[in-house]
Amino acid sequence: xxxxxxxxxxxxxxxxxxxxxxxxxxxxxxxxxxxxxxxxxxxxxxxxxxxxxxxxxxxxxxxxxxxxxxxxxxxxxxxxxxxxxxxxxxxxxxxxxxxxxxxxxxxxxxxxxxxxxxxxxxxxxxxxxxxxxxxxxxxxxxxxxxxxxxxxxxxxxxxxxxxxxxxxxxxxxxxxxxxxxxxxxxxxxxxxxxxxxxxxxxxxxxxxxxxxxxxxxxxxxxxxxxxxxxxxxxxxxxxxxxxxxxxxxxxxxxxxxxxxxxxxxxxxxxxxxxxxxxxxxxxxxxxxxxxxxxxxxxxxxxxxxxxxxxxxxxxxxxxxxxxxxxxxxxxxxxxxxxxxxxxxxxxxxxxxxxxxxxxxxxxxxxxxxxxxxxxxxxxxxxxxxxxxxxxxxxxx
Amino acid sequence: xxxxxxxxxxxxxxxxxxxxxxxxxxxxxxxxxxxxxxxxxxxxxxxxxxxxxxxxxxxxxxxxxxxxxxxxxxxxxxxxxxxxxxxxxxxxxxxxxxxxxxxxxxxxxxxxxxxxxxxxxxxxxxxxxxxxxxxxxxxxxxxxxxxxxxxxxxxxxxxxxxxxxxxxxxxxxxxxxxxxxxxxxxxxxxxxxxxxxxxxxxxxxxxxxxxxxxxxxxxxxxxxxxxxxxxxxxxxxxxxxxxxxxxxxxxxxxxxxxxxxxxxxxxxxxxxxxxxxxxxxxxxxxxxxxxxxxxxxxxxxxxxxxxxxxxxxxxxxxxxxxxxxxxxxxxxxxxxxxxxxxxxxxxxxxxxxxxxxxxxxxxxxxxxxxxxxxxxxxxxxxxxxxxxxxx
Ligand SMILES: Cc1ncc(COP(=O)(O)O)c(C=O)c1O
Ligand SMILES: [Zn+2]
Numbered sequence: 001x002x003x004x005x006x007x008x009x010x011x012x013x014x015x016x017x018x019x020x021x022x023x024x025x026x027x028x029x030x031x032x033x034x035x036x037x038x039x040x041x042x043x044x045x046x047x048x049x050x051x052x053x054x055x056x057x058x059x060x061x062x063x064x065x066x067x068x069x070x071x072x073x074x075x076x077x078x079x080x081x082x083x084x085x086x087x088x089x090x091x092x093x094x095x096x097x098x099x100x101x102x103x104x105x106x107x108x109x110x111x112x113x114x115x116x117x118x119x120x121x122x123x124x125x126x127x128x129x130x131x132x133x134x135x136x137x138x139x140x141x142x143x144x145x146x147x148x149x150x151x152x153x154x155x156x157x158x159x160x161x162x163x164x165x166x167x168x169x170x171x172x173x174x175x176x177x178x179x180x181x182x183x184x185x186x187x188x189x190x191x192x193x194x195x196x197x198x199x200x201x202x203x204x205x206x207x208x209x210x211x212x213x214x215x216x217x218x219x220x221x222x223x224x225x226x227x228x229x230x231x232x233x234x235x236x237x238x239x240x241x242x243x244x245x246x247x248x249x250x251x252x253x254x255x256x257x258x259x260x261x262x263x264x265x266x267x268x269x270x271x272x273x274x275x276x277x278x279x280x281x282x283x284x285x286x287x288x289x290x291x292x293x294x295x296x297x298x299x300x301x302x303x304x305x306x307x308x309x310x311x312x313x314x315x316x317x318x319x320x321x322x323x324x325x326x327x328x329x330x331x332x333x334x335x336x337x338x339x340x341x342x343x344x345x346x347x348x349x350x351x352x353x354x355x356x357x358x359x360x361x362x363x364x365x366x367x368x369x370x371x372x373x374x375x376x377x378x379x380x381x382x383x384x385x386x387x388x389x390x391x392x393x394x395x396x
Numbered sequence: 397x398x399x400x401x402x403x404x405x406x407x408x409x410x411x412x413x414x415x416x417x418x419x420x421x422x423x424x425x426x427x428x429x430x431x432x433x434x435x436x437x438x439x440x441x442x443x444x445x446x447x448x449x450x451x452x453x454x455x456x457x458x459x460x461x462x463x464x465x466x467x468x469x470x471x472x473x474x475x476x477x478x479x480x481x482x483x484x485x486x487x488x489x490x491x492x493x494x495x496x497x498x499x500x501x502x503x504x505x506x507x508x509x510x511x512x513x514x515x516x517x518x519x520x521x522x523x524x525x526x527x528x529x530x531x532x533x534x535x536x537x538x539x540x541x542x543x544x545x546x547x548x549x550x551x552x553x554x555x556x557x558x559x560x561x562x563x564x565x566x567x568x569x570x571x572x573x574x575x576x577x578x579x580x581x582x583x584x585x586x587x588x589x590x591x592x593x594x595x596x597x598x599x600x601x602x603x604x605x606x607x608x609x610x611x612x613x614x615x616x617x618x619x620x621x622x623x624x625x626x627x628x629x630x631x632x633x634x635x636x637x638x639x640x641x642x643x644x645x646x647x648x649x650x651x652x653x654x655x656x657x658x659x660x661x662x663x664x665x666x667x668x669x670x671x672x673x674x675x676x677x678x679x680x681x682x683x684x685x686x687x688x689x690x691x692x693x694x695x696x697x698x699x700x701x702x703x704x705x706x707x708x709x710x711x712x713x714x715x716x717x718x719x720x721x722x723x724x725x726x727x728x729x730x731x732x733x734x735x736x737x738x739x740x741x742x743x744x745x746x747x748x749x750x751x752x753x754x755x756x757x758x759x760x761x762x763x764x765x766x767x768x769x770x771x772x773x774x775x776x777x778x779x780x781x782x783x784x785x786x787x
Contacts, residue, residue, distance in 0.1 A: 060470070071772060074770075081543070082543050228546070246520025253520040
């Protein structure tokens, strides 16, 4: 049976050099369904106005559509709209927290050595980083957390799903441990939000970040969830228009959260597109997406592990603890992993990532000079994965 | 009047006699107007050529205020205190419980959309003294009640209890939310004698929250519109009586026991309305035994905005009828909103998973209805909730 979602994505019907594409790079960014493209276009053709300042009807519809997107985000992750700050991307969400917490150079931030640069550099710049080690397959040694916490720990942060291994982290356990020590926790949901149902109340995390473009929405919009009571600990960072209630020469009064963290004209059309993307995944049912993702993940691990000489990261992790994302290194004489990725694209139309995936430290630690990452999503099917495995088998 | 107001130019003049039948026949011969007509050419088109609006505004007799918010509902209105206040008070007095409470020492609080919509007038947070106008305490300061923080809710509760109002004018959805907050926090609320519910459709869930937090308070719908005045007041038997001295109302049959409300204002200097279709559906009652004089129409209930009614092969479902189905299936829910979808509807529900309500609604409408649990529902730009919205 053909995949019923594929036709929703105009991009997937294009070809390269006359070959149909097999898109296996959703961990990098997801293609956009027609509903999202239409929502963005509708903003341009029917609203077009700025938000929060509108007195004319177009301003009111822009504002309502923009705020509706905030509600959609909140509903998706079980938060309240007051807790949703729109940023430019996940990276900016981390920077906001790093700056907002007012960290100093001897404050400690604890996270796995496998984190994406986006959940690494902001802490490195502002504070002292304390790493949880990873094993030979790049999976964090999660049990180390307790021993890494000190009285100087200001934050624990980790990827819910690793963008390199596709492994789901035991975030609930980490949160319980960190909270028992009085330390807040930030979750990087960039790779999980489109694959797994997330409920921030159940998780009980303090901050959570993701990017719209990885959940079928437009680029240039990110989300920062801040648990209501945590706003008190977040200083202002970007300031300007749209975030003050009153501004006189004598004093100023800032708007309530989340607006006080959203100075300047936001990416209105992007947020509206994100709202449509969320509606799209909810209609597809998160639970079903999750099941499909786990099945394709298992197929990837199994198929890739069977290739001669392949070193698949996190292969020992059971399939119910991973998503449809698999990274490996394949020994092909005189070819880097990036070369292999190019070759897959050019001679097979198969699109995957090759390189370091913004995780240099991870690669240093496991002594790999780059890896090959295939990531599937709801519009992919078993044949896509078989095509990849077949092409790689030919190569080795 | 028709000849003096540009909007009504060309309408035939009123009959010379006051004979109700002659008046009714004359009105029926005229076209109705809607919000679109009121917007166009405002304010000149709606001011008598014999009146000097500029002077009246300079003297503070009239001001221009904006009402409502969705694109098709927005309106600016010439607001005339000297007309509004007496007709509102008179409408309220139709209800004996309200009348009894409105003594000289009467304390009143208001919980509706804010005095100022923050983002547009930039006045910042107002002190309680600044929010007390003519003895009435305006509690809310947020344009969007879904952004009420716990601290804000607690401040409103504290002010409510400190003032100890005898009467409250409230948006039912806002008061419902405040009551739920009080219940969750275990805070006992001072019970006013009455609340007049106005601004938008009262939902069963709002009433349920009020009954839980304020069991002895009488909650009565006060139905009207900023542009048209207060038209009906709910009595202690739950029926709505026409505020007949200030408006002439026609109920145009809309089928299925429903009617559209068409208003002609009486005794209004500024912005007189002649056959204005307010855009709502109501249901007529066969009288009421509460003892009020039989001056005009008696309604059994307000059914909601005609634009928000759902037309199906099985008939028209008004917002109130939808509320009966949705809320009737699940008494845990706090708020809901129905959204059109490519095939059928999405039912956004706060306070419950929405499964029972969606099932009941699907059965009633004969279409698919998918439940969507959510923490909050976004009000329109005006701060009012819409019960049914397009895709
Ligand atoms: C786990 C993880 N965190 C953070 C990011 C950063 O996302 P963005 O570049 O959209 O800010 C990514 C994107 O690759 C990611 O995979
Ligand atoms: Zn009565």
